[in-house]
Amino acid sequence: MTQMNTADVIIIGAGVAGLSTAMQLAGRGAKVIVLERDRVGNGSTGRAAGLLGQLRGKAEQTRMLVDGLAIVKELEKLADVEIFVQTGSLRIAETPERAEEISALVEMGKSIGFDIDHMSIDDVARHLPYMRTDDLVDACYCPTDGHLQPAELAAAYLKVGKQRGVRCETNTPVTGIIVEAGQVRGVRTAAAEYFAPVVMNAGGPWSYLNAELAETVLPTAAIGHYYLTTRPDPANPVDRLSPAVRDRELRIYTRPESGGLIVGIYDAEPDRYDMGKLPADFDMSRMKAARDSLQVAQLIEATHHRFPWINERTPMTITTGIMTFTPDARPFCGEMPNIQGLFHCSGFSGHGIVQSPVIGLIMSQLILDGHSTYDVSSIEADRYFDMPGYIDRRDIEDRCAAMAGNYYGKVERPTVAAGGQAAK
Amino acid sequence: MKVLVIAEHDGKSLRAASLSCLTFAQQVAQATEGTVSWLVLGSQATGVAAEAAKFAPVLLVESSRLARPMADSCAAAIANVAKNHNVNLIAAASTSFSKDVLPRAAALLGGAMASDIVRHEVTAEGLLFDSPQYAGAVTATVQLLGSPQVVSVRSSAYPAATPAAAPFGIEAIAMEDATLASRCEFVELKTKQNSRPDVTEARIVVSGGRALRNSADFEGLVGKLADVMGGAAGSSRALVDAGIAPNELQVGQTGKIVAPELYVALGISGAVQHLAGMKNSRTIVAINSDPDAPIFDVADLGLVGDVYEVVPQLIERLQSR
């Protein structure tokens, strides 16, 4: 093969995960080739609503996302773009259990210096005049949260990456992973072979198929997700700087978009997809919800409860896409124990956009240094490796779908676990 | 074959599209050793008939009942003439007028109709037509069974006919009022001659993206280019969000879905949500200063350049044409 097709790291997939890692790696001088089956950011990234909420149930995860937002702001300077819109965000509680959850989150957040506090229901009503608040018992507010357009984030990663020498080839599906004596050598496409000692699988929903190319198992599943976007309605104006809202009891989240409102739902019984059965030229941006989709009906019903002016007659578009879930809703980031040089970077459920800045940094550290400045024990790629119940596709899918179905529903018990030092 | 071409006019002059349709009819007539004539319907249409006669013989039905071209009366008139004159093929340019009237006339004549044809072929088995389907993704070659055959013709597929050396004759046809009665009552026509067309209606859409720095630049570059091209102005979400372009101009997933003949993207990166609104456009032109912008992947023609330099040049060249 030609010299041109050799690199230090080959990344499969030009979504936010692949592109963020490519940018970080190139920033440290690595030669990186990104191979993308379709167009840049046309997987889950192209479907995402773009909410950037930093608050997580665990302190070290929250810290990571706080650092991630700092990386986004740095990126804005490097790429000379303005993409992050700071709106603040709310979590609301309608039951005593949810109120407890919020109190614990506020305590956890404060303990690590994250800007968060309770907000009175009257203040919530003032912030969001278009939202029903009479059934709320508590709320908390994170002023530094916000949102961005995922396409713009992907473009910014790529722009800076290219300045640093990243090569990105689109319309180039990886069809084989070359492994010799337990060590990765490169990848194969229809037209060529590419060589590198490290291959990173950032294939989003397709990641488990990519793992199969190397005859290994990655326990992720492709799970459907829906959100609606209302058209601007002069009778119910939505300020473009209105805070995002997360209502876990109703399983919905929302943010302003184009003068209307985005409302997304974590379904109790989400759609499942068999990525291997989709046509080779499957284009996620062409996915469409049926007019009598049960999921959409549930989404509209939950939305109507919280925003009574929205119902099935409200002019809206429905976006549906595919997320990548894992059995515990935490991603897989790191090297596989059985194949040297094969790294996974996948399984970001509904939070791959917000996680991508810091994940890119972490992956670059794991690949170049063999360890990270962050505590990555909860996201290691091999945490289910060879475990019974995590090998068969059906089992994996059931576990991931169950996790997805429980995702917003279950009440969190925030922990202020030790460890997890922030970088710097 | 005896071919009848329905002349579309505004009471004063023929519409250009009808002249392209006449070319189609002349080609068929020539290949089948047949004849072509116009059918002019109207209330005071002698002027139009005279203009049409420069190109082909005219059959003229004049009646006060045809002052407004209502589908039921026009279809009845067409069917009546077709039967009495043993017409084999009826054609009209594919316009909102003929899309309304022609199928109704076809139904009165047995229902053999092909829509929006872009090509024809005279074979031993008869006429074959190419008709685009699936929003243009597929072209079907079809044959009509039964007579007369009725076709609407996409005018861009045929050049305009040229006038003959001497005018042809005009034959007035008398038709009973009862035949021409319409149960539809015309109330009004709201034309929007002077304002820019709506993005979803226009043949040409010129859209601006974040490259445009303020409303004045948007109007001066995007709006102006739209005007000289005779099209609509559109925008990406970025400009709507920044308050530079009004909401109703937004093209994309949460904005308008458009499929014009020409879509010009000025300083738009080509995010999937934007592409969702315009990817079915016939021809896409992108002007962007970033040679790697994803919009270039979907564009038929891309020009790498600064919109602030390129667009004024385009406007100037187009104005001096």
Added chain:
Amino acid sequence: MKILVPTKRVPDTDQKIVASDDGSRVNVEHIPFIINPFDAIALEEAVRIGEQRGDVEVVAVGIGGEGYEQPLRTALAMGAQRAVHVRCDESLDPWNVARLLQAVVLRETPQLVIMGKQAVDDDANQTGQFLAALLGWPQATFASRVVVEGDRLTVDRETDHGIETVRLPLPAVVTADLRLNEPRYASMAGIMKARKKPLDVIAVGDLPVAIEPRLRVISYRSAESRKRGERVKSVDELLDRLTQPGAALHKRG
């Protein structure tokens, strides 16, 4: 008042559609089928008229093979009260669809038929006008606003020259254009109720219509796949390309 809404089942044309290699058909195996988007608009309009007036029965009609239950259930979930499936396994041209619809209209005696201006598969734009002519009813095509007052309709029509307003008596045929409304997604209650709503099946042989083909498709071919991503070097080259014969800025005549 009874409103009949013909609903066609079509492949989602936003997906990549190509002809089969031998040209005998269009490949739709991997394409999801949906209710024809213009028919969904027609249905929405009928349902809204019903919601305003209260005394309206909306009947969705589908003519075709097995899969037709799906769009009819969708129509019921969106608010139609009843559905009629004319079971016909052979593929039909617009003329024969219109004749079968005529037979259904004569059975059902609705005052109004609202249907899509065209189906997005064959893009024919004929069936509504055919049906109006066969019934001898007035028609209002390409509607962007429909108002029912007593036994009259006022309709705004989209034409090449602007919005034309017409008034016509019932019974009538209206065809729906894109801007008439934005169809809803069914509500939970709508989906639940749809399961119990009647969906009658009529065998095509039970209607007094003998199928008489008028349009035969000889072959299909995919549109020349666009050559994308071409670059031009200058404004002049760009204008040259755009003003060539057949191009969008070519001056005709």
